[in-house]
Amino acid sequence: MANSVSGIQIPxxxxxxxxxxxxxxxxIPQAGGLPRPDVAADAKDLRDHAFGLVRVxxxxxCAIGDWAPELSHDELLKGLxxxxxxxxxxxxxxxxxxxxxxxxxMKSLGEEAVSIAxxxxxxxxxxxxxSYRQQGALIYRGADLVDMMCQCISNSRDNLLGRQLPVHYARKDLNWFSISGNLATQFPQAVGWSMANRLKGKDGIASSWIGEGSTAEGDFHSACTLASTYKAPTLLNVVNNxxxxxxxxxxxxxxxxxxxxxxxxxxIPGIRVDGNDYLAVYAVTKWAAExxxxxxxxxxxxxFTYRGEAHSTSDDPSRYRPKDEWKSxxxxxxxxRLKSHLIMDxxxxxxxxxxxxADSKNEVTKAWKESVSYGTLEDGPHAPVQTMFEDVFAEQPWHIRRQRQALGH
Ligand SMILES: Cc1ncc(C[n+]2csc(CCOP(=O)(O)OP(=O)(O)O)c2C)c(N)n1
Known part of the structure; x- marks a missing residue:
């Protein structure tokens, strides 16, 4: 739908x-309709995948069609x-x-399969x-909930020392690049990293996620150009919620x-996938990674998915969309959907x-209790004040030294 003002279209x-x-x-096409091409296929032969929808x-x-992955029940239960x-x-x-x-x-309700699969x-x-909505992937990679919570409340165990907005996790040990609040910057960064890694002779690839709104940023377009020119081993995920x-x-x-x-x-190939179908997301990611x-x-x-909750705790979606839209x-x-598949099996x-x-709720409650034992947002303890002057310059410039001294450190 679009309105028009003086001939200018406003969707x-x-x-x-x-x-x-x-x-x-x-x-919404039926599951199993699209073929799974060879991973070496020419991008120009994959047009149907860019306009269709891979569904399993x-x-x-039931899991049907070429894209149905061979996964054990244990693996699927881990995903669930x-x-x-x-x-x-x-x-x-x-x-x-x-x-x-x-x-x-920022919640990821309805988008859990996008990141976890x-x-x-x-x-x-x-x-x-x-981006800031892939916490599920971090949990899948084995992050401790206590560590994640401590980042969110910037207490003494926050590995980012209170320097980041809550949910903007960074974990070098889990190959999880720092989340940036500036939309889409992670796309060209992922392309650059993947090229550097390949030049070092390694076969690890990069995978990045942005929301569909962020494709309006220049960084989306420069990342696609770089990835196309240099055949960078990168997965560019656009989460259309x-x-x-x-x-x-x-x-x-x-x-x-x-x-x-x-x-x-x-x-480059563009593949559209049912983002609420764990098996389809897994299969398409595996194909692109191979x-x-x-x-x-x-x-x-x-x-292709739907954001079930508010954008963030600063947002009130009842002002711009029907309350029950997600239910429809x-x-x-x-x-x-994954639960029903496993019951059927x-x-x-x-x-x-x-x-x-119930067990998950208890695990989270336990983690919260432990997290606040390392300090609360209101009362701390937080990271020591002098840490705000560290980790940027190898040698502190005079003006930073002066600011630090003014604070008594
Ligand atoms: C460069 C930049 N512009 C604007 C913002 C403010 N902002 C934060 S999130 C957001 C919406 C992003 O939507 P989308 O990319 O679709 O991702 P989603 O939140 O739906 O996952 C905006 C406009 C920002 N953080 N950075």
């Missing part, structure tokens, strides 16, 4: 608060457990923000350049039919799932 969302959302206009789980919760734990973590952190125990938080498909030595705060995806999408199709002009590792260059992956989302909930049950949810 608008289809539904506003009070409207009944209906996604019948979305063309069908409406009966991580998604449930991530949701419990997010829920708890939102509550803590609402009661002023932390200053800011991708982390599952990548190797531990692959470098991740995430329909909203960039209050801005609907049809603003940053412009006249393009899909975000994946933006890859075509750069001569392609990159084999020297065939970057892939742009559009993860035709691709459902990634946790429910006979390795999971509603009772076990309820136990998992």
């Amino acid at each position: 608008a969302p289809l539904y506003r608060p009070g409207d009944r959302p209906d996604f019948a206009h979305l063309n 789980l069908n409406h009966n919760h 457990r991580t998604m449930v734990l991530t949701r419990a973590y997010d829920e708890r952190m939102l509550k803590m923000q609402r009661t002023k125990r932390l200053s800011f938080y 991708a982390a599952h498909a990548l190797r531990d030595d692959d470098m991740l350049f995430p 329909q909203w960039a705060i209050s801005m609907h995806q049809n603003i940053s999408g412009g006249a393009a039919e899909t975000f994946a199709s933006k890859a075509i002009g750069f001569g 392609r990159a590792r084999a020297g065939h260059g970057a892939t742009l992956i559009e993860l 989302w035709p691709l459902g909930d990634p946790v429910e 006979g390795v999971w049950s509603d009772e076990e799932h309820a136990d998992l949810e």
Whole structure:
């Protein structure tokens, strides 16, 4: 939908608060429809993948088609457990923000498969350049919830010494690049890192995520150009969760039919995938990783999903979209879909799932109690004041030294 002012088109969302959302206009293809090409395929032969939608789980919760990955039940159960734990973590952190125990938080409700299935498909030595909504991948990589919470409340155990906004984690030990608040900067950084790593003779690749709104940034376009020119071993993930705060995806999408199709002009493959289908996200990430590792260059992956919660704790979505829009989302909930698949396969049950949810909540509660034993946002202890002058300059310039002395350090 678009309005026009003096002939200038101004796209608008289809539904506003009070409207009944209906996604019948979305063309959602059946699972199993698209073939899985060879990883060496020419980008120009992959047009259907940029306009279609790779889906593996069908409406009966069966995994079908060429893209259905061969994964053990144990592996899938690990994915499910991580998604449930991530949701419990997010829920708890939102509550803590609402009661002023932390200053800011960003949930990933509805987008858990986007990051967790991708982390599952990548190797531990692959470098991740995430946005602020991939906490699930960090948990999948083995981050301790206590460490993550301590970063969010900037207490004495915060590994970033209070220098970053909550949720902007950085973990060298887990190959997790510092999250930047400046949108899309991680895309060219990932391309550059992947090239440098290849030049060192290593086969680790880089994977980065931005939201669809961030594709309007110049960094998206420079990253695609660099990746295309140098065949950089990088996965460029665009998480199309329909909203960039209050801005609907049809603003940053412009006249393009899909975000994946933006890859075509750069001569790199663009693949659009059902972001709420754990198996499909895993399979497409694995394909793109194999392609990159084999020297065939970057892939742009559009993860088609829906942001189930507010953008952040500073946002109120009831002002710009129908309250129950997520409930009408035709691709459902990634946790429910993987759960149903595993129940259908006979390795999971509603009772076990309820136990998992309860255990995850308890694990998060326990982690929170331990986190605040290292200090609270309000009362500390925080990182010592002198640390704010460290880690930037090898040799401190005179004006920084003077500021430090003025503070008595
Ligand atoms: C360069 C830059 N411009 C604007 C902002 C403010 N801002 C933060 S998040 C955001 C929306 C991003 O939306 P999207 O890229 O779709 O990601 P999502 O939050 O939906 O995951 C904006 C405009 C920013 N942080 N950096």
